[in-house]
Amino acid sequence: MEEMYVEWSRQARSALEKPVPVRFNRGIRSVIVAGMGGSGIVGDVLSTLSSNYSSLPVITVKNHILPGFASREDLLLVVSYSGNTVETLRVFDSALERNIPMVAVSSGGLLKTRAYEHGIPHIQLPEGLAPRASLPSMLYGVLKLLYENNLLNIPFKIVEESVDFLEEKTGEAMAEAGLIAEWVHRSKGLLVISTHSPLESLGLRGKNEFNENAKIPVKVDVAPEWMHNDIVGYEEPFFKDFTVLEVVDPGDRVGVMLVDFMRTIYGRVTKSFHRLVLEGGSLLDKILYGSMVFGLSSCKLARMRGIDPLKTASIQEYKKAAG
Ligand code: PA5
Numbered sequence: 001m002e003e004m005y006v007e008w009s010r011q012a013r014s015a016l017e018k019p020v021p022v023r024f025n026r027g028i029r030s031v032i033v034a035g036m037g038g039s040g041i042v043g044d045v046l047s048t049l050s051s052n053y054s055s056l057p058v059i060t061v062k063n064h065i066l067p068g069f070a071s072r073e074d075l076l077l078v079v080s081y082s083g084n085t086v087e088t089l090r091v092f093d094s095a096l097e098r099n100i101p102m103v104a105v106s107s108g109g110l111l112k113t114r115a116y117e118h119g120i121p122h123i124q125l126p127e128g129l130a131p132r133a134s135l136p137s138m139l140y141g142v143l144k145l146l147y148e149n150n151l152l153n154i155p156f157k158i159v160e161e162s163v164d165f166l167e168e169k170t171g172e173a174m175a176e177a178g179l180i181a182e183w184v185h186r187s188k189g190l191l192v193i194s195t196h197s198p199l200e201s202l203g204l205r206g207k208n209e210f211n212e213n214a215k216i217p218v219k220v221d222v223a224p225e226w227m228h229n230d231i232v233g234y235e236e237p238f239f240k241d242f243t244v245l246e247v248v249d250p251g252d253r254v255g256v257m258l259v260d261f262m263r264t265i266y267g268r269v270t271k272s273f274h275r276l277v278l279e280g281g282s283l284l285d286k287i288l289y290g291s292m293v294f295g296l297s298s299c300k301l302a303r304m305r306g307i308d309p310l311k312t313a314s315i316q317e318y319k320k321a322a323g
Contacts, residue, residue, distance in 0.1 A: 001133065009136075011136040012137075012139075012166060014126075018144070020144055020149070021122060024149050028101075028149075031057070033060050033076075033079060034092070035085075037085075037208065038208065041132075042105075046143075049154060053152075055146075055154065056152075064088075065091070066091045072099060075103070076095050076100050076103075078102055081106065081107055081131030082107065082131065083106030087322075102121075103121045104123070107129070123145065132212055140159070143159050144159075162284045165281070169279055177295075177297035181297045189242045191216060192220075193221065194226075194262050195223070199278075199287075202278075206220070214299075226262060234265050237269045241270070243270065246275040248276070
């Protein structure tokens with residue numbers, strides 16, 4: 001599965017080369033992204049980018065309910081790698097009933113079939129990948145769609161440069177991933193990803209990758225919100241076995257300071273720390289670099305544990321039960 005991550009720059013490049021399936025001739029109030037798990041993360045990352053670059057508001061829906069406020073002034077992006085995820089299909093059906101403008105994104109499945117049946121524009125993803133490993137195809141496909149419809153304030157140069165950056169940094173990301181995997185494997189405590197705003201989506205991405213690829217539970221702690229609740233949990237520690245992976249943007253002095261402070265508190269319960277310093281010039285570079293390191297390190301950890309990173313038996317069991 002590691003090779004899927006190593007190919008990320010190629011995925012991104014080919015997503016940017018594809019023509020967009022639709023052009024809107026009117027303004028859009030907000031973008032709503034519906035998707036679960038490895039597909040839903042597209043909405044989280046887009047939301048981080050839109051806040052940072054003051055683009056359109058992006059709302060992420062990670063359930064089966066199309067928000068009541070969604071109207072014909074919005075754009076709904078329905079993202080499901082397989083195209084068969086029940087929650088995402090429900091949102092699609094509700095949007096059809098309510099006449100909400102939308103674009104579907106999938107490698108196939110019922111979502112693609114229904115999109116074609118109802119004349120809904122569809123972005124085709126490459127087949128044969130794990131949903132979570134196809135992040136660049138989904139993200140760059142959507143970024144291009146938004147850009148070509150004048151809905152993105154991010155200079156397109158930043159988007160294009162991030163692809164070259166990804167290519168350049170793949171070797172470095174692999175080396176960093178090896179260190180992290182070995183360290184987590186040795187440490188054994190509950191993995192805590194300790195980071196700072198605006199890296200919430202990256203922290204979540206890290207959790208999901210270690211959950212799904214390495215099959216371990218993970219906690220995500222984000223400063224400064226952490227300072228207003230979690231911090232108290234370390235006053236009289238009840239659980240004592242933690243492995244803290246710090247993720248910092250070196251260009252964010254306050255963020256680094258906050259993560260340093262968190263370390264002084266975790267220090268009461270663990271001595272096991274590793275710091276991932278994000279590489280890159282733009283926020284997009286940094287999120288992608290971190291995501292690639294998480295993808296690769298969680299796969300490597302799975303191998304060290306003698307586990308197949310690709311298989312997600314419990315998710316499949318749930319999907320079967322959910323119908
Ligand atoms: O990465 C994964 O395999 C999962 O998180 C899936 O993305 C999630 O179950 C949703 O499936 P899909 O992306 O096919 O809609």
